[in-house]
Amino acid sequence: MRKPLMRLTFRQLQVFEAVCEARSYSRAADIMALTQPAVSLQVRQLEEVVGAPLFNYVNRTLYLTEAGEALRQTGRDLFARLGSLDMQLSNLRGALHGQLRLGVESSAQYLAPHLFSQFRSSHPQVDLALTVGNHARVLRRLTENREDVALMSGVPSGTDLEFLPLLDNAIVAVARPGHALAGRRGLSLRDLTTYPLLVREVGSGTRQACEDYLKQKRAHFAEQLEIGAFEAQREAVRAGLGLALLPRQAIRSDLAAGSLVELDVAELPLRRSWCVVQVRGKPLSPVAQAFVDYLRGQRSLINALGIALEPAAGAGPGVRPAAD
Template structure:
């Protein structure tokens, strides 16, 4: 190892990570409670130790150099190991402490707070860092080892992953109360195709699953309106813009209140399952291991969630 690398400090790496995440010296300074000249000085010292530039400005946009990307990966591994050490020391002291770094596909955000609340009742000293992403972003995060665990539905088959299906995530067709289709006793998926369909953005797992299913059933919607979140889809349906295929979790309150109706489509719901995913062979932190064990062992908690969202 180069002698210069032994002079790296954790503080320098913390400041470096803040700059990488914010892509701005001024925002990193604000986050770290430092002055901007202090951040600039730390980065210059870091570049001198490495012997290579870390950042490159193209116009007003800050970009990472190849050296910065390598250092970012190494610093992520280092701080992850320190986090695991902290958890192990807490475990030796008789209590589980630390932070669960979790990412999930956006439609799971309705279910996860209830699941984590049940977990935290068992382990009250555990914290949570949560990233809500779409399917494409989730796959990228898996490749970058950015999270302890990830919750998603369509698990990639071309990656070495361990996964555990634990909760159903049915996709249903919904319309605003009073829509003509709400009076039907039975519908086919093709019966919906004459109405506009509100869809998520490209990269959404729900959109991908619905498109594949409609292709399989040879149903094509002539009009599609792209809306970037399930909440906006729901509001669009309420506003009369069209129909939507949505996870039942996402519209449970609107269905219960009568604002939306679930259309009686013979080919629906489209049944999927939430899966807890991790990289194969990766050693989980004590907190992540406890969360995975909690999901696999506490069937009573999962049954209560199933009843809450799928009633």
């Protein structure tokens, strides 16, 4: 190892990571409770140690150089190892202690707190850092070692990922109350295609699954409106902008309240599974391993949770019992 690298400090790496996250020296200074000159000084000292620039400015935007990318990955690895050491030392003292970094696909954000709450009842000293994003973002963060494990559906085949199916994820067609299709029985997917379909942004797992399924069923929607977030998509259906294909459990409160109506479509629900996902071959921290082991050993409890989260039959206009 080059001797200058021995002068690296964890504080410098913390400041550097804050700049990487914020893409701004001033915002990083706010995050770290430092002055902007202090942040700039720490980065300059790091560049002297590394012997190369860490950032480039292009059109007033901050970008990592190749050396910066390498340093950032090394910093993340170091912090992850230190976190794992802290957890291991806690285990030796007889208590599981540390933080679970959990990435959650946006349409599963209703489920994650319930799963973690069950786990934390047995391990009260474990904290949670939960990041919500679309399928592509959660997958990217997991492979970049920014999450310990992830909760998602539709795990890509041929990837270096291991997954454990947890719960059924039923995707259904929904509309606003009073829609022309609400209350009609025995609809087909093609009956829906004369109305606008509200879809998520590219990178959404639900969107990709639905597009593949609609193509398989030869149901082509002439008009599609792209909505960039799950909450906005749900609100757009309420506003009458069109129909949507959404996970039933994620909209259970809307169905129960009658603010959304599940349409009776013969080819639906489209069934997938929510899975807990980890990178194959990557050692998990004690906390993350305990979380995965807990989920693996509590399948009946998790299934009961899924049933409890389902809307009751007849809870709202047009709502029908879950298919067996």
